[in-house]
Amino acid sequence: MEHFKEALNRYADFTGRIRRQSYWMFILFYLLFAMLCGLIDSLLGEEIISSIYALALFIPSLSATTRRLHDTGRSGWWQLLYLLPVVGVLIVIVFCVLDSEKEQNQYGPCPK
16 A cells, blocks of 8 residues: 555656556556445446546556656656557556666666
8 A cells, every 4th residue: 555655645756766566556556446436436326436536546647657667768658559559558568567677777776
């Protein structure tokens, strides 16, 4: 849960790097809360809660993914691949799964 809170605290910070574990823990809690919001929406018969949740965490998720891509030596602009159906999402996921660059890169020192 600490990784999720850290990502929310740095919601507009598109600089620096984030470790692979921190990123995937953020994604795990993001998805768990999204499923909880979907469950509440299904009970209410509306999609208002999950819509608000998605809008509220749009910028934090973009910034966390940008920092993760920085950790692998890539620019955050690689997220534009999300616009390609299926293939783009898979490419970004592969980039986020890759290990960190061990030394300092143009985005900062290694967070390990």
